[in-house]
Amino acid sequence: MxxxxxxxxxxxxxxxxxxxxxxxxxxxxxxxxxxxxxxxxxxxxxxxxxxxxxxxxxxxxxxxxxxxxxxxxxxxxxxxxxxxxxxxxxxxxxxxxxxxxxxxxxxxxxxxxxxxxxxxxxxxxxxxxxxxxxxxxxxxxxxxxxxxxxxxxxxxxxxxxxxxxxxxxxxxxxxxxxxxxxxxxxxxxxxxxxxxxxxxxxxxxxxxxxxxxxxxxxxxxxxxxxxxxxxxxxxxxxxxxxxxxxxxxxxxxxxxxxxxxxxxxxxxxxxxxxxxxxxxxxxxxxxxxxxxxxxxxxxxxxxxxxxxxxxMEPVITEKGSLEKGKVDIQSASNSEHAGIVEFEQVSFRYPGAENPAISDISFRALPGEVTAIIGGTGSGKSTLVSLIPRFYDIEDGFVRIDGVDVRDLTLEQLRSKIGLVPQKALLFTGTVADNIRYGKTDATDEEVNHAANTAQATEFISGMPEGFEAPISQGGANLSGGQKQRLSIARALIRKPQIYLFDDSFSALDFKTDAKLRAALKKETTEATVIIVAQRVSTVMDADRIIVLDEGKIVGIGKHRELMESSGIYREIVSSQLSEEEIA
Incomplete structure (x- = not known):
């Protein structure tokens, strides 16, 4: 005491x-x-x-x-x-x-x-x-x-x-x-x-x-x-x-x-x-x-x-090579290809776990492209995404953004470049506008409206008596799962980051809303790096790069048609979700 x-x-x-x-x-x-x-x-x-x-x-x-x-x-x-x-x-x-x-x-x-x-x-x-x-x-x-x-x-x-x-x-x-x-x-x-x-x-x-x-x-x-x-x-x-x-x-x-x-x-x-x-x-x-x-x-x-x-000292710390990080990240931000995400032989295991959650992961996600990650339950999809904003630190290998190891950046520098939509949509007590502005506190009303419109949230927001001033209860308990997901997406969009991380963020949406949302996102994220974790094949079919995970390892990388020919696991996932006509 x-x-x-x-x-x-x-x-x-x-x-x-x-x-x-x-x-x-x-x-x-x-x-x-x-x-x-x-x-x-x-x-x-x-x-x-x-x-x-x-x-x-x-x-x-x-x-x-x-x-x-x-x-x-x-x-x-x-x-x-x-x-x-x-x-x-x-x-x-x-x-x-x-x-x-x-x-x-x-x-x-x-x-x-x-x-x-x-x-x-x-x-x-x-x-x-x-x-x-x-x-x-x-x-x-x-x-x-x-x-x-x-x-x-x-x-x-x-x-x-x-x-x-x-x-x-x-x-x-x-x-x-x-x-x-x-x-x-x-x-x-x-x-x-x-x-x-x-x-x-x-x-x-x-x-x-x-x-x-x-x-x-x-x-x-x-x-x-x-x-x-x-x-x-x-x-x-x-x-x-x-x-x-x-x-x-x-x-x-x-x-x-x-x-x-x-x-x-x-x-x-x-x-x-x-x-x-x-x-x-x-x-x-x-x-x-x-x-x-x-x-x-x-x-x-x-x-x-x-x-x-x-x-208790946090495991995730800023190493101190901050000036180097600032210089590198600023020069990279001014380049044409800001937002390059690179995994090089990355392995990670949760504390106390015998086996790694992911191992020997290597890939590059580029600006202007959509990189999708798909795999069975427990394959390590969400774990992989959580390593980019350093929610956990890797065990081996390197995670880089624009050529800079994420561990050499301050957490503020790193996370200011990222717009994350988590797997579980979490909203805070306040209004609809407050929750969207959580991504950018000084956002104008026009920016809030534009983000909500892109996220396909305007329809249900306008149906509320107070509109954007409608109250949100703790955890968003007064909204449906799809409504919470769309507000979470709007919160990330208003930030206008260089890297978008969608961690199974479309699962609660119907197919029509999902398709409209992805079409709107494509226009909005033309210069950003987009990484999508999804369970639905329909969500990832049009991606520029699909990464197939199985038991924490990459078992296939390519476009939809390439993987249909080269990856048996991907074919199994596709055939379990789509009919033969849809596959054709």
Missing amino acids: IKLFRYLKPYRLAVAAVMVLVLLQSLSELYLPTLMADIINDGVVKGNIPYIWKIGSFMLVFTAVGTVVSIAASYLSSRISAGFGRDVRSKTFRHVENFSLQEFDQIGTASLITRTTNDITQVQMVLIMMLRLMVMAPMMCIGGLIMAVSKDATLSLVFVGAIPILALTILIIARQGIPYFKVMQKKIDKLNLVLREGLTGIRVIRSFNRFEHETKKFKEANEDLTQTAIKVNQIMAFMMPMMMLILNFSSIAIIWFGGLRVSSEHMLVGDLMAFLQYAMQIMFSLLMVSMMFVMVPRGSASAVRINEVLN
Whole structure:
């Protein structure tokens, strides 16, 4: 947790102010019992009413000062902890945004959400408690001991027996409860995962009538978390009764032995009452420490999880040869053939996989041409496309754009040249226009209209009451699959990139819309490199180059007619989709 506290640097002055205010509050509270002892010894016992009023006024002043500084300390500590939480959340989010898909696969989206929200909140709660109690608890304990000894050193021997018992009790209970806090956070991850799957997959769940199954999964995860929470709370619940038991026995001992000392005239009544109050302050300061023992372990477990994210270095990094990359990419961009994509003996395997997803892939995709990739399920089509924008880094070989290795370019340079339409069309909350402008934030209304028209989306957009200002719900849930795909294509088109990547982006379109869209795209992408991943043969038949993949390897490259003669696998794919008349 100490590592996370480096984000408190902007709040150093505020933290120092809280420490001073808490110190003043502690001093005012420590002085009150002494004033009360003076009232009893010199006022009540002697019947000196003016003295009682005088010291009573001092007590009111010290109480008022203590109240004011306590409110100020609470306000400042709240501001500090809220600002700290905001800064750590922002830092975590920015860091996660730099992760490659490999890091997302390793930690899991559900866990990242929990760490960015619940875990940071836990640390934030611990921080606000520490700011208040870190100074107050030791100050009240040590100050209370000093003041108690000053009243009666002999009676202070009661603490010799009480404090070790209290400390041992806190230690035993904390050691039993601490391991459960780490387990709890993992079980919150699990619950978050089940809940997220249940909510995002609600259509599938209902269509297959699996609501009871998902309810059971959620109930099991929820019950698992509940039982762990109950277990840890049962352990921690012993803390307060044990504290109060020791506190009350200590009070009895003080009153008993203190009464004997008063009767033997070794101690004044006012000093005994002050001593009893100092004893309460000492015990309650230890009680505050015990509360920290409850909160700090959970906060510490959360801090470890947050640091795991912040300390995780993305696998995909920019090498540092950026100036070279800039020069090369700029000169290439000014040439006639900007956007040349080249794979040279490329191999890649997913982390932990025994066999490579693709191996020994070599081809060139040129501007003004359409390169299509086709193959069976699991042949590596989407994997191949994801290597161009560096969602993953290759294991062997080279991926080049305009002769420059993609690893020698900054990610911004690389991805600014690419317009990607992913396999799963993902839209964001906002309007239709907002989602199209996601590809180019400063696009004009004319550009938005043109991109939508090319993507064959104008028809359904104009059918909406608000048109381009029609709201899109989270994930585009209020649109059909084909409508989402067309908006995704419009989002890529408005970017006007040098390289278009269509990863099975026409699968949800009917054949008529598919044909119209491809005809419109041909006019729009005459100077760009177009790479299409498709399942339909009709989508790739007219491509300038068709790459046939099977089990991660290229088994054929050529045009449709060439492959019909040379590639048995391509012929099988074609014959499974087209009739003999269509093939002819």
